[in-house]
Amino acid sequence: MSQLLMIKYGELGLKGKNKNLFINRLVQNIQQALNASGLPTRQVQTTRGRIMVPVLEEAELPALREHLGRVFGIYAICPVQRTTKELPAIQRTALRVLQESLPNGGEFKVESRRSDKSFPLLSPQISQAVAGYIFDQTSANGVLYRAQMRHPEHILQVEVRDEAAYVYCGSWPGAKGMPVGTGGRAVVMLSGGIDSPVAAWLAMKRGVTVEAVHFESFPFTSERAQEKVLDLARELARWQNGQLKVHCIHFTEIQKAIHAACPEEYGITIMRRFMFRLAERVARSSAGLAIYTGESVGQVASQTLESMYVINEVTKMPVLRPLVGFDKEEIMARAKQLGTYETSIRPYEDCCTVFLPAHPKIKPRLAEAQAMEEKLPIKQLMDEALAASKTWLATPKGVEEI
Amino acid sequence: MQEIYFDNAATTQVLPEVADLALHMMREEYGNPSALYQKGLRAERCVKQAREQIAAQIGAKPQEIIFTSGGTESNNMAVRGVMHNRAKRGRHLIISSVEHQSVMQTARALLEEDFDFDLLPVNGQGVINLAAVPKMIRPDTVLVSVMLVNNEVGALQPIAELRQAMNSVRANLLLHVDAVQGFGKMPLDVHQLGIDFLSVSGHKLHAPKGTGFLYVRQGLRVPPLLTGGGQEGGWRSGTENVPGICALGLAAQLAGEQMQARREQIEKVRQTFLQGLQNLDGWEINGPTAEAAYLPNILNIYFAGVKSEILLHLLETEGLLVAAGSACANNHKDSLSHVLRAMQLRRAQIEGSLRFSFSHLNTTEEAERAAQIICQQVPPLRETLHLGR
Numbered sequence: 101m102s103q104l105l106m107i108k109y110g111e112l113g114l115k116g117k118n119k120n121l122f123i124n125r126l127v128q129n130i131q132q133a134l135n136a137s138g139l140p141t142r143q144v145q146t147t148r149g150r151i152m153v154p155v156l157e158e159a160e161l162p163a164l165r166e167h168l169g170r171v172f173g174i175y176a177i178c179p180v181q182r183t184t185k186e187l188p189a190i191q192r193t194a195l196r197v198l199q200e201s202l203p204n205g206g207e208f209k210v211e212s213r214r215s216d217k218s219f220p221l222l223s224p225q226i227s228q229a230v231a232g233y234i235f236d237q238t239s240a241n242g243v244l245y246r247a248q249m250r251h252p253e254h255i256l257q258v259e260v261r262d263e264a265a266y267v268y269c270g271s272w273p274g275a276k277g278m279p280v281g282t283g284g285r286a287v288v289m290l291s292g293g294i295d296s297p298v299a300a301w302l303a304m305k306r307g308v309t310v311e312a313v314h315f316e317s318f319p320f321t322s323e324r325a326q327e328k329v330l331d332l333a334r335e336l337a338r339w340q341n342g343q344l345k346v347h348c349i350h351f352t353e354i355q356k357a358i359h360a361a362c363p364e365e366y367g368i369t370i371m372r373r374f375m376f377r378l379a380e381r382v383a384r385s386s387a388g389l390a391i392y393t394g395e396s397v398g399q400v401a402s403q404t405l406e407s408m409y410v411i412n413e414v415t416k417m418p419v420l421r422p423l424v425g426f427d428k429e430e431i432m433a434r435a436k437q438l439g440t441y442e443t444s445i446r447p448y449e450d451c452c453t454v455f456l457p458a459h460p461k462i463k464p465r466l467a468e469a470q471a472m473e474e475k476l477p478i479k480q481l482m483d484e485a486l487a488a489s490k491t492w493l494a495t496p497k498g499v500e501e502i
Numbered sequence: 503m504q505e506i507y508f509d510n511a512a513t514t515q516v517l518p519e520v521a522d523l524a525l526h527m528m529r530e531e532y533g534n535p536s537a538l539y540q541k542g543l544r545a546e547r548c549v550k551q552a553r554e555q556i557a558a559q560i561g562a563k564p565q566e567i568i569f570t571s572g573g574t575e576s577n578n579m580a581v582r583g584v585m586h587n588r589a590k591r592g593r594h595l596i597i598s599s600v601e602h603q604s605v606m607q608t609a610r611a612l613l614e615e616d617f618d619f620d621l622l623p624v625n626g627q628g629v630i631n632l633a634a635v636p637k638m639i640r641p642d643t644v645l646v647s648v649m650l651v652n653n654e655v656g657a658l659q660p661i662a663e664l665r666q667a668m669n670s671v672r673a674n675l676l677l678h679v680d681a682v683q684g685f686g687k688m689p690l691d692v693h694q695l696g697i698d699f700l701s702v703s704g705h706k707l708h709a710p711k712g713t714g715f716l717y718v719r720q721g722l723r724v725p726p727l728l729t730g731g732g733q734e735g736g737w738r739s740g741t742e743n744v745p746g747i748c749a750l751g752l753a754a755q756l757a758g759e760q761m762q763a764r765r766e767q768i769e770k771v772r773q774t775f776l777q778g779l780q781n782l783d784g785w786e787i788n789g790p791t792a793e794a795a796y797l798p799n800i801l802n803i804y805f806a807g808v809k810s811e812i813l814l815h816l817l818e819t820e821g822l823l824v825a826a827g828s829a830c831a832n833n834h835k836d837s838l839s840h841v842l843r844a845m846q847l848r849r850a851q852i853e854g855s856l857r858f859s860f861s862h863l864n865t866t867e868e869a870e871r872a873a874q875i876i877c878q879q880v881p882p883l884r885e886t887l888h889l890g891r
Contacts, residue, residue: 318815319812319813319814319815319816319818319819320812322811322815323815356886359886359888360886
């Protein structure tokens, strides 16, 4: 008898011709997560369309659950017992599995399948034999199990296949989404606030490989603000096969130029237009095709539809805003689940508040913004900003400049 | 690029001979002072020597010195300890409005235990208002705590006069003085000044961090914060930080021996620095400027038209390390220095202030260069921030 985790993938099954591509990628990602987990090494097994992860000992289960819980594309993780294809072995295993799932008794149903048609019992007979055995063994010792045939809450599954028999009951939810690497490439603007890490996570969830873009304005922003972003990146990297690149763009000269040349209330608008231009440049240089941001509608002045319209105008790349329909509370809840909330609320300046105008323009006009920008040497400012920038690779273990 | 360390009020570099002594105690004489064999005795002797050196410096007896982990622990022990011990006589405490957070927060924490405290106001230069003292003393007041030298602006507090003012109301009031910034930098006699408790921190004095002591006048008691093996006469259990204590003892001795020479050097550095700043306009000193009213080591300056944290980072890029009166991270009242607020400085003034603090290791060349850096960095920053004067 040995233990395994069966990986169930949901949506991937719908992909038809691409199915193999996705499954291969998912298996790769699972293998990477296992290798990085610190647990003893093992190979992911794929037989007949099933993805199985060997479990070397019971004590590993919580750690395995945690690491596999961060692999996108997994619908559910099912702890499975594998045993020989003999009825007594199957019965004993089934009892054990049921007792682990329902230690205090309860209602259940046995469902059996056999793909090995040479097995002597038919599926309904297997179910009866297993259920009968369980009732025999447990009726005397005070833990009560009852059969529930209609809408059973717990289903004890028995599968008799060619190579072995499998028994399982219940599963843990996976992170769902699509495997990282199947969705293309994009950049995400990471500010260090509460919202943008959640947006980054939602990008990764649909299989998009992201690189982060952050704007620093030293000395107007503290180096601690940048460190905060790198810490967030390290946390997010755990969902993207352990690696997240962070481009820290030196934004100081651009901020100063805008502050000197443009009327105060358009400061934020013009600044955001530059940020989007720079994000697009970074995307292009890394084969990215979209820009993700943590914007939602209506939270701050730059997030009215008028502002979005004027700011978005600088790029033709899709600007994706996963949080656009979320309330602040919902975003905060997600951030707490993700573990990024505590880091995000550390009080270090990001570059948006030192030059904050007293009355930012909530409904900017495109023609006005464009006219103001004419005074600025846009390309030169952008080239200089990118030249003075640094790129880091964030992993759960630390960050490295590259 | 040359580093110019002008943040000695925050912490100081450990002197080579002090570090060597600590290392020696770590590597060779690592015995536990409580051990019965010679190796333990040797370690104990070093601790004893340190205690005697320190006691001599402040006119105290060795048994009145309790070694602690630093100023914060000493302040906690003194303030909490006295209030708890004297709770039957009274539950009121007076502290100055410019005390260090380790005193301020301890007083606040005592409110939860039904104690009460009042803040002794300071004038625009950060010096306590002596006239207010007798009026603030209540029948249930048991302790007054005022620092010797203020850590942000360097103001010297009139401790002797404070004691007199206290005595004029009642003789049995206790006086605690946080001498973290002053010890070793000016003559200090606890009996002359009528001090009952004195807190000192080693790392302001070129000794390692995690060292310090509390002077407790003989006959007075403070309940120990740490109970256990009975070290420090039962007042502060825990195996003694022998390397730290010996280092502190040596650092204190050197400070005492070199006090005058160090002071002269620091005054030169300060004057050279101020001289160099004459090339810049729109700045003024926060705190006392009359001679003998301040400790020359600490200098707090308001630069009009800048934000202190930004200027701090600009100076940092040129190698000059200083402290700010506020972090522009939170545009919140609470991030402004409570000391500068108690001195009734305007918000803009607090947000534009930097603290420069010198040690005898600084040179006049550094002072010149530092002034030069400031004169170069401030005007463009003012321009950028468009805030004018």
